[in-house]
Amino acid sequence: MEPRQPPSRTDGEAATRFAHLAQQDGGVHTSLKSRSAMFSKILIANRGEIAVRVERACEELGIATVAVYSELDRDTLHVKRADEAFLLGPGPAAESYLAIDKLLEVIERCGAEAVHPGYGFLAENAGFAAALEQRGITFIGPPSSAIQAMGSKTRARELMANAGVPIVPGTTEPVETIDDARELIASTIGYPVAVKAAGGGGGKGFRVALDEDKLQDAFEGASREGEKFFSDPTVYLERYLPDPRHVEVQVLADKHGNVIHLGERDCSIQRRHQKLIEEAPAPAVDAELRARIGKIATEAAAAVDYAGAGTIEGLLQGGEYFFLEMNTRVQVEHPVTEMVTGIDIVKEGIRVAAGEPLSFSQEDVEMRGHAIECRINAEDASKNFAPAPAKIGHYREPAGPGVRVESGVGPGSEITPMYDPMVAKLIVWDADREQATARMLRALREYEIEGLKTLLPFHEAILQSRQWADAETCRDLIEDRKWLRQLAFHDMAMAPADGEAEGEVQTVELAYTVEVSGKRFDVKVIGPAVGPPSSINGAAAPAAGAGAARKAPRRNERARGGGAAGGGDTLTSPMQGTVLKVAVAPGAAVQEGALVCVIEAMKMENEIMAHKAGKVAELPIAVGASVASGDTLAVITSA
Numbered sequence: 001m002e003p004r005q006p007p008s009r010t011d012g013e014a015a016t017r018f019a020h021l022a023q024q025d026g027g028v029h030t031s032l033k034s035r036s037a038m039f040s041k042i043l044i045a046n047r048g049e050i051a052v053r054v055e056r057a058c059e060e061l062g063i064a065t066v067a068v069y070s071e072l073d074r075d076t077l078h079v080k081r082a083d084e085a086f087l088l089g090p091g092p093a094a095e096s097y098l099a100i101d102k103l104l105e106v107i108e109r110c111g112a113e114a115v116h117p118g119y120g121f122l123a124e125n126a127g128f129a130a131a132l133e134q135r136g137i138t139f140i141g142p143p144s145s146a147i148q149a150m151g152s153k154t155r156a157r158e159l160m161a162n163a164g165v166p167i168v169p170g171t172t173e174p175v176e177t178i179d180d181a182r183e184l185i186a187s188t189i190g191y192p193v194a195v196k197a198a199g200g201g202g203g204k205g206f207r208v209a210l211d212e213d214k215l216q217d218a219f220e221g222a223s224r225e226g227e228k229f230f231s232d233p234t235v236y237l238e239r240y241l242p243d244p245r246h247v248e249v250q251v252l253a254d255k256h257g258n259v260i261h262l263g264e265r266d267c268s269i270q271r272r273h274q275k276l277i278e279e280a281p282a283p284a285v286d287a288e289l290r291a292r293i294g295k296i297a298t299e300a301a302a303a304v305d306y307a308g309a310g311t312i313e314g315l316l317q318g319g320e321y322f323f324l325e326m327n328t329r330v331q332v333e334h335p336v337t338e339m340v341t342g343i344d345i346v347k348e349g350i351r352v353a354a355g356e357p358l359s360f361s362q363e364d365v366e367m368r369g370h371a372i373e374c375r376i377n378a379e380d381a382s383k384n385f386a387p388a389p390a391k392i393g394h395y396r397e398p399a400g401p402g403v404r405v406e407s408g409v410g411p412g413s414e415i416t417p418m419y420d421p422m423v424a425k426l427i428v429w430d431a432d433r434e435q436a437t438a439r440m441l442r443a444l445r446e447y448e449i450e451g452l453k454t455l456l457p458f459h460e461a462i463l464q465s466r467q468w469a470d471a472e473t474c475r476d477l478i479e480d481r482k483w484l485r486q487l488a489f490h491d492m493a494m495a496p497a498d499g500e501a502e503g504e505v506q507t508v509e510l511a512y513t514v515e516v517s518g519k520r521f522d523v524k525v526i527g528p529a530v531g532p533p534s535s536i537n538g539a540a541a542p543a544a545g546a547g548a549a550r551k552a553p554r555r556n557e558r559a560r561g562g563g564a565a566g567g568g569d570t571l572t573s574p575m576q577g578t579v580l581k582v583a584v585a586p587g588a589a590v591q592e593g594a595l596v597c598v599i600e601a602m603k604m605e606n607e608i609m610a611h612k613a614g615k616v617a618e619l620p621i622a623v624g625a626s627v628a629s630g631d632t633l634a635v636i637t638s639a
């Protein structure tokens with residue numbers, strides 16, 4: 001990628017742009033790239049890979065960093081890397097990363113002039129941004145007024161419609177009752193309809209009603225989730241688009257009225273509204289469409305007096321683009337845009353927060369090649385993407401040409417169920433989509449993470465699929481339980497695998513390195529375990545332990561509890577939570593994949609499906625009951 005050149009400072013527009021500097025300096029001629037306003041110390045109100053990402057940007061800009069951490073994060077990378085670090089409190093985010101009063105105290109103590117919120121936690125909390133503004137501390141992000149305007153999805157839709165930005169057809173006002181909704185749908189919107197929480201975003205509080213029969217469930221579900229997540233049960237309606245692509249535009253704005261865009265990203269590969277793979281440019285967007293949606297995005301940002309890095313999320317269907325919502329922060333997937341534009345979005349965000357004008361103009365932005373990002377979550381795709389927190393053993397990141405890893409973990413890191421399961425992002429760049437795909441596959445295979453079940457095998461499978469090659473949304477694969485089951489981890493020291501009856505001989509997989517006539521081969525032996533299971537992990541076990549195999553046996557990773565459903569007939573809880581709904585009755589016949597119950601954990605509703613077909617022989621759960629990870633939810637016996 002080419003280095004970015006600062007724009008010419010001789011044109012008339014730039015001269016006007018910098019007029020304020022001359023005034024502030026009383027007419028003294030200073031360098032236009034004045035460093036005087038740049039921060040000397042920034043507090044990063046976040047954890048994990050994004051905290052590390054911001055620390056790196058600060059180091060490059062010569063800015064000192066202050067980390068904050070919870071009791072669970074004492075030994076993490078983001079803490080070790082920072083120049084100073086302060087304990088906030090216990091693990092729960094409400095007592096640490098979300099504790100505004102504690103953060104304000106630390107800010108005062110450490111003397112940081114600015115706060116970078118990263119994403120999640122307080123990044124889109126208008127109250128936090130306003131509290132900093134009041135204290136004369138710079139919030140590295142937009143003004144609190146812009147966060148507030150975009151935070152209410154109905155208000156955002158109204159503002160955008162008034163600014164001439166196309167929105168998904170539907171209401172711009174809250175819909176108070178189901179009867180009101182029924183009427184509006186009959187008169188204007190039609191079915192299928194999307195019911196969304198006004199306080200929502202990112203798919204939280206989003207339900208679809210295919211017909212009138214499903215409206216009540218959708219309406220109440222969206223409202224309930226809105227209340228739980230955002231303390232706001234208000235919902236609105238949108239026409240449900242049957243098969244759109246999720247296309248979002250990265251914008252950057254400075255405090256001098258300049259708003260530019262860095263092109264788009266396609267984030268259509270999602271599961272339960274969690275993005276899994278993102279790419280730039282979007283396969284379905286050409287130069288003409290890019291210019292059109294870029295204009296829509298910059299106009300949307302300008303309409304709320306935006307400053308900093310932001311994203312306009314939208315749906316693309318048949319060449320039509322509709323505004324969905326604005327994310328008023330740096331996003332998880334920002335690196336794919338950095339890779340194709342060569343622009344450091346995080347550094348640019350810090351510079352504009354310090355009052356510097358954007359260091360380039362729209363004409364300077366060029367997209368080159370293709371970038372893909374895979375989110376490496378501690379989840380088991382073969383078990384309905386169950387969270388799989390554990391301690392990482394051996395760990396080695398991929399490297400080489402065009403490969404970038406953004407992670408907050410290393411060997412020995414503990415992944416706690418308390419926070420986001422995303423432990424790293426793997427990003428690659430190459431000249432085009434096909435070559436970037438080959439490079440990603442190479443990097444995925446190079447990634448060694450022991451002791452932790454991650455989405456590495458899932459990504460490897462998706463990127464080899466015909467659907468990915470054809471740039472489809474891959475929704476069919478992500479929802480195909482059979483397809484996902486082939487990604488099962490072959491556990492070595494665990495209970496019998498799914499489908500095996502208790503008492504049956506346990507199958508194990510062992511990796512050996514052999515030399516045949518001087519040529520080295522890695523072989524896998526899959527068969528019945530010999531001797532007690534404990535010996536499998538013992539010192540005598542070939543290759544399973546330290547360093548015996550040339551390549552780490554990635555598919556042999558041992559689970560350390562959590563996440564996995566039990567073997568045989570027993571369906572165990574993959575998480576700690578509260579039973580919200582029991583969908584089967586004792587004695588009932590169930591199909592594999594049928595809903596057994598819903599468990600609420602960290603405010604998310606998790607649907608637990610039958611791991612096999614059979615009869616519900618035991619059902620030791622009830623609505624409202626607490627369950628721990630590993631507790632029996634149901635016993636399903638074969639007919």
Ligand code: MV4
Nearest residue numbers: 168194202203238239240241244245246268273
């Ligand atoms: C939609 C939609 C269809 N119609 N809204 C919202 C949050 C984001 N995670 C995806 N969202 C969607 N909103 C209307 N009116 C479909 C989705 C959607 C989606 C869109 C493009 C690509 C993949 C998707 C996966 C799930 C949901």
